[in-house]
Amino acid sequence: MKLKYALILAIFAILNLSAQGNRFTYEYQFRIDSTKTDSLKKEFVNLDIFPTKSYFYGQAKFASDSITNNSIIEQRKSTPNSLSYSSTTEDWNTSYLIEKSYPSFKTNWFTNIEQTNMVVEETPVIKWQILPETKKIESYNCQKATANFGGRIWEAWFSKDLPFPDGPYKFHGLPGLIVKLEDKTKSHQFLLKGNKKLKAEDHSWDYILALQKEAKHEFEGVKVNPAQYKKLFMTYKNDPAKDIKLDLANPNHSMTVTTGEGKKLTNNAEIIKFFEELSARKYKSNNNQLELNLHRK
Incomplete structure (x- = not known):
């Protein structure tokens, strides 16, 4: 079932009424090793939605980068030619950042493979089938939809109570925010656990990327x-x-x-x-x- 173009325009008209952002926090459960049933891990991820774009990232990664980049900037001020910092990846698994631009949903996936930083550019098309089934999840009135994406079959529950055609990871395109999302094998599951209006002191990934640019002068990522x-x-x-x-x-x-x-x-x-x-x-x-x-x- 395809969304009407007028509906998309109406939703974005609502989004652009205010430049203030909205932060939606999901509980993300995922199985790293498909051969081990006890390899299920859990962490919290954020989806920050602004009038012209959204950012999806891991909370622990965000906190780690905030500390690291602030440290780098302070060191550059005191000792410009000598930098030292330490970080651990053991506390987080969602180490990438996904930026979606509205209304095209052009996606920039900031990631890395070993020592190679990359910006993967794409405009993913997700063909949703919206079904009549409804139920209440986390106090939201939700409706079911399914799609094939990334080599998996996905089941999503979206809510028109939250008028954002977005969702965790690269998922988007439904007439309401995705509240719950899981693949058929239940290897990857997202569940909305909280949301709030963003204030000036709630730094977004705009702030993190600005710090990285200040610290490294530019993002050294290969565009692919x-x-x-x-x-x-x-x-x-x-x-x-x-x-x-x-x-x-x-x-x-x-x-x-x-x-x-x-x-x-x-x-x-x-x-x-x-x-x-x-x-x-x-x-x-x-x-x-x-x-x-x-x-x-």
């Missing part, structure tokens, strides 16, 4: 389309130590790696073998990405 992203992902999957090999090939670079057991590796061949085995295990267990068609042959 989905097909190019997939090709690069498969290249790294087949040669997971690619970046390490390039670093060690530089005669001016030296490296010492301390393993989890405390062993120090300085020999290039041992270091490459260590990272090949480490990355191979990571790619093997992290096999259940949301968009399967971008991460499998």
Whole structure:
């Protein structure tokens, strides 16, 4: 069932009445390893909606980047030629940022594969089938819709009580905000848990990106389309130590790696073998990405 163009215009007319943003917080549950039923993880993600665009990102990632970028800027002021910072990725899994522009829903997916930062540019078309079934979810009156996207079959529940044709991740195009979303295997599930009006002190990703630009002078991301992203992902999957090999090939670079057991590796061949085995295990267990068609042959 296709949305009427007039309906879309009406919804965006409502959005543009105010420049104030809205933050919708979802609980995101996902299974990293499709072969292990106990690999289900959970974190909170935000969808910040403004009159001309929206941002989707992980809460923990947002907090981590806020601290890191503020630290970088302060260091640049005091010691311009020397920077030092530390960060951990163990506390969050949604490490990417998705920016959607209205009303075209052109999408910029800020992500990375190993040491390569990328901006994946696309305008995804999601063909929804809106069904008559309704029910109340998290106090919202919702209606059911289904679609095929990213190599998965999805079931969405949207609410016209929230007049935003948007949703978590890249999902959009329904006559109301997506309140609940899950794929057929229940490997990826989103549930709206809260929302609020954004105030000046509630920094959005505009603020984070501005800090990154100030700290690094520009975002060093390669612009690619989905097909190019997939090709690069498969290249790294087949040669997971690619970046390490390039670093060690530089005669001016030296490296010492301390393993989890405390062993120090300085020999290039041992270091490459260590990272090949480490990355191979990571790619093997992290096999259940949301968009399967971008991460499998």
